[in-house]
Amino acid sequence: MAKIEDKETAILKAAIAVFAERGFWNTPTSLISKTARVAEGTLFNYFATKDDLINAVYLEIKRELAKELMGSFHARETFRDKMRDNWNRYIEWGLRNPEKFNVLQQISTSFKLDADVKAQGMEPFAEIERLARESIAKGEIHDYPVEYLGALMDTQTAMTVRLMAMNPQADYQRIGFEILWNGVAK
Amino acid sequence: MAKIEDKETAILKAAIAVFAERGFWNTPTSLISKTARVAEGTLFNYFATKDDLINAVYLEIKRELAKELMGSFHARETFRDKMRDNWNRYIEWGLRNPEKFNVLQQISTSFKLDADVKAQGMEPFAEIERLARESIAKGEIHDYPVEYLGALMDTQTAMTVRLMAMNPQADYQRIGFEILWNGVAK
Amino acid sequence: MAKIEDKETAILKAAIAVFAERGFWNTPTSLISKTARVAEGTLFNYFATKDDLINAVYLEIKRELAKELMGSFHARETFRDKMRDNWNRYIEWGLRNPEKFNVLQQISTSFKLDADVKAQGMEPFAEIERLARESIAKGEIHDYPVEYLGALMDTQTAMTVRLMAMNPQADYQRIGFEILWNGVAK
Amino acid sequence: MAKIEDKETAILKAAIAVFAERGFWNTPTSLISKTARVAEGTLFNYFATKDDLINAVYLEIKRELAKELMGSFHARETFRDKMRDNWNRYIEWGLRNPEKFNVLQQISTSFKLDADVKAQGMEPFAEIERLARESIAKGEIHDYPVEYLGALMDTQTAMTVRLMAMNPQADYQRIGFEILWNGVAK
DNA sequence: CATGAATGAGGTTTCATTCAT
DNA sequence: TATGAATGAAACCTCATTCAT
Known part of the structure; x- marks a missing residue:
């Protein structure tokens, strides 16, 4: 059969959309496949179990977010600027992608991810912690x-992000940073 | 332990225990009633639906937490001390009641609470916001x-709380406050 | 709800009937519950899994057969008569209960029974082997x-039984014994 | 092993192997094709349905067994010797080919074979029955x-065969014959 | 002829909820 | 009020089979 569109991607997109709306615990796989315009069985050709699908959704979103954030560390000079850049990019990505943001929060707090998937998802933060160590060494921020x-x-x-989504005109982004x-700087 | 215990209370306690262990989406009502040593049907005499039970669990925990925290605002003089007292009490309660803390987090992030229940749960924070306004007026903290x-x-x-639960000997409690x-003070 | 008829018995009877007709591997549990005039879920109140049901069916039939055969050993004097009585009763029971006989054969040859169920099912034959040992000691039959x-x-x-079911007028019962x-006697 | 093997043969061999291990009701065609190192669809180029494959497996094994046994009738002189030869060859074949023996039993007892396939499978026994008739005519064995x-x-x-497979050192082969x-001889 | 992605009916089992006792 | 057997819709997943390439 013609691989007119990538079914795997369609399934992941559909899963994110319905997870965001109903919560992933509350979402039957049949609804995901229906939303993806794919047969019920097809979903399981790509993801052996619903849990595998959830892991894949998590990883997919985390990877997109990581790509978004990674650049930030090199575009700026000082640690403060790097951090602020990171902060801004994260928030703006979250506001631009409310479904993905929402699903990421859901999965992070209410699902037991596979150990390796969890580890992969944490990589981006390794970099920020490394930079923090440098900054501590330079005496810019406290030694926390x-x-x-x-x-x-x-x-x-x-x-x-959550507050801004509910109250878009507020100045939370600047204030928050x-x-x-101020909390961490010397 | 009280020999004769209100069945309603028994059900709430059982629900918290099993929700903490398995997640509330993953917990059948039959397991709750079994844990509460009550018939399956009895649960529905007290809570019309599982959703009602979840709302009640949320409110129950929130109320306990509120009682714990409420006192803090009057025992201290300055806003900083009130805030710190509140901070400490919350954290210590969370560490003493890991199941309740856990369930509260679960429900807060993955369940659509009834509007009125949600409102009731927010009351305790009204007080802290009032105090913050006073402190801003006095010029102690920034006008956020x-x-x-x-x-x-x-x-x-x-x-x-989450970090301390995973790493009990760390000094997060003091550092965090x-x-x-420092983040908010002038 | 009124326990007008014993549902467990109804389910066992229905299972035997449909297993006989279609083979147990080919029989959905939904057909069993439908035949038993019971809801699909009810079946699983009595038998946690389909495998459990199959084990129960086996045991039920074996027990009935055992009851049928047990008497035979005491009603006769000589070992030959006991054996023939047993032979006749078995065959006549099989012809009178073709479904049960059929299902027993099916399960015995194509299903991995629970160890304890298998052991229970074998009890009746312990007796016949004991009698055979006696007869060997008396020199009536060969020491096999x-x-x-x-x-x-x-x-x-x-x-x-199988041959007689296909060809009822033949004299297989007498000939077989x-x-x-003659095969075993001295 | 032949490097290039007929795919049809490969599928039949694979089917026997996995049927023996898991039972044919429990064996998905996908596992057969995988075991045969053949695409899932290829299996259906050779066997239109799974039932057809089962019939073919049955016939394949029966044919092999028939070849093994056929010779026995001509290598010996008396009916007793022919019969014993047949007995021995069958048993030894069964012990040498436990998978095939097992699968043959499975299919014979739990599958509704096509009428013509069943008929073909019975041919070998036609010969033994013919010889039995001769022997009866000669007055060597009873007229059963x-x-x-x-x-x-x-x-x-x-x-x-089954007993010997479980207890290899016993003398069942000689005793059984x-x-x-003795059962049938005059 | 060979492939393997796609299909969707159907299988077993779960579970919130009801209701006669 | 308390009970727990009964219910049946719905969940996840399997698998024989098809068919475009």
């Missing part, structure tokens, strides 16, 4: 555990 | 939107 | 391994 | 219905 800084950055960004930076 | 401050306090506390306070 | 004699008795009886006895 | 004798020979041989012969 970098894993705490990474987690803080992550949760605060996510929270900011100001608070974050 | 109080709803942002409330949300920040909430997510950062929760994140800190330091960052938070 | 009793487990071989038991298996021979079993397969030859079953084969005879004659061959069997 | 030859179809009963054929069926007896078949089931008893099969049972003996002794019983069989």
Whole structure:
């Protein structure tokens, strides 16, 4: 049969859309395949189980986000600027992709990911922690555990996206970073 | 343990225990009733639907947490001390009640609560936002939107609990508050 | 709800009927519940899995057969008479209960029974082997391994039932026993 | 092993192997084609349906067994020797080819073969029944219905193979024939 | 003839909910 | 009010078969 469109991609897209709307626990695989305009069985040709599909969705989104963020570290000079760039890109990506953002949050907090998938998803943050260590060495920011800084950055960004989505005209993006930076800077 | 226990309470307790272990989407009501040593049908005498039960669990935990935190605002003098007291009580409660903390997070992020239940659950934060407004008026902290401050306090506390649960000997509790306070103080 | 009729029995009976007609591998549980005039889910209240049901069917039939045969050993005097009585009862039961006989054969040859169920099903033959040992000691029959004699008795009886079912007017019942006895007698 | 092997043969061999291991009801055609290192669709170029394949497997094995047994009738002089030769060859073939033996039993007892295939599979026994008739005429053995004798020979041989496979050091092969012969001889 | 992606009916099992007792 | 057997829709997944390449 003609591979007119990539079915795997169609399934992933459909999964993100319906997961965002109904929550992934509440979404039958039949709805995903229907949304993807694909037979019910086809889904399982690409993803052996629903859990595998969820892992794949997570990884797909994380990879897209990582690509979005990766550039930020090299485009700026100071650690503060790198961090702010990262902050801004994350938030803007989240606002541009509310479904993906939403699904990522869902999966992160309510699903037991495969260990290797989880590890892959964490890579992007390795870089930010490395930069934080450098900055600590230079005496720019306080000597806090970098894993705490990474987690803080992550949760605060996510929270900011959520608030901005509900209240678009507020100035949370600038304020949030100001608070974050003042919190850690010497 | 009380020998004769209200069945409703028994069901709520059982629900929290099994939700914490398996996730509430993954938990059949039959397991809850079994854990509560109550007939399957009995559960539905107290909670018309599973969704109602989830709402009730949420409210139950939120109320307990609120009671824990409420006192903090009056025991201290300055806003900083009130805030720190609140921070500490939240974290210590979370560490003492990992199941309840866990279930609260689950429900908050992956369940569509009834509007009125959600509203009731937010009450405790009204107080903290009121205090923040006072403090802003006194010029102690920056003039940031109080709803942002409330949300920040909430997510950062929760994140800190999670990290401390995984790494108990770390000093996250003190550090976290330091960052938070430095972030907002003038 | 009124327990007007024993549903468990109804399900077992229905299973035997449809297994006989279509083979148990080819029989959906939905057809069993439909035949038993019971909801699809009800079947699983009584038998956790289809495999459990098959084990139960096997045991049910074996027990009935055992009851039928058990008496035979005491009603007669000589070993030959006991054996012939057993032979006759088995065959007549098989002809009277073609469905049960058929299903028993099916399960015995094409299903991996639970170890304990298998063991329970074998009990009746312990007795015949014990009697064979006695008879050997008395010098009535040849000193052949009793487990071989038991298996021979079993397969030859079953084969005879099958042939008689296809060709009812033949004299296989008498002939078969004659061959069997002459084969083992001194 | 032949490097280039007929795909049809490869499929038949693979089917026997996996049927023996998992039972043919439990074996998906996809596993057969995979085992045969052939595409899923290819199997259906040779066998229109799974049922057709099962029929073909049956016939293939029966033919091999027939070839093995056919010679026996001419290599010996007396009917007893022919019969014993047949008995021995069957048993030894069964022990040498446990998978084929197993699959043959499975299909014979749990599958509705096509009428013509069944007829073809029975041919070898026509010969033994013819010889039995001769022997009866000569007064060597009792005048029993030859179809009963054929069926007896078949089931008893099969049972003996099964027992020997489980208990290889026992003397069932010799004993079994002794019983069989004494049963029918005058 | 060979391939393997695609199909969708159908299989077993789960589970929230009902209701007669 | 408490019970738990009964229900049946729906979930996930399998697999024989088709067919465009």
